[in-house]
Amino acid sequence: MGKALFPIKAAKTQPAEQLEVRKLRGWKPHMARRPGETVADWRARLAWSCYACGKRFEHGQRQELNDHEDTHGAR
Numbered sequence: 656m657g658k659a660l661f662p663i664k665a666a667k668t669q670p671a672e673q674l675e676v677r678k679l680r681g682w683k684p685h686m687a688r689r690p691g692e693t694v695a696d697w698r699a700r701l702a703w704s705c706y707a708c709g710k711r712f713e714h715g716q717r718q719e720l721n722d723h724e725d726t727h728g729a730r
Contacts, residue, residue, distance in 0.1 A: 685709030 707727035712720045
């Protein structure tokens with residue numbers, strides 16, 4: 656027969672966390688859940704922080720957050 660379309664390579668073993676990170680496009684290190692942080696606290700922190708740099712804003716400062724993200728060109 657002919658050559659295989661996709662050559663088989665030995666898979667490198669990677670921690671599960673790294674594999675999950677690669678599935679998430681646009682993931683940044685400051686988005687990671689911190690040790691001891693509850694899921695609710697984690698989501699609240701991400702909701703009120705800049706996507707590009709992680710700068711935190713107070714609850715209710717949506718316009719300031721949007722303007723800040725626009726300076727980075729973040730969506």
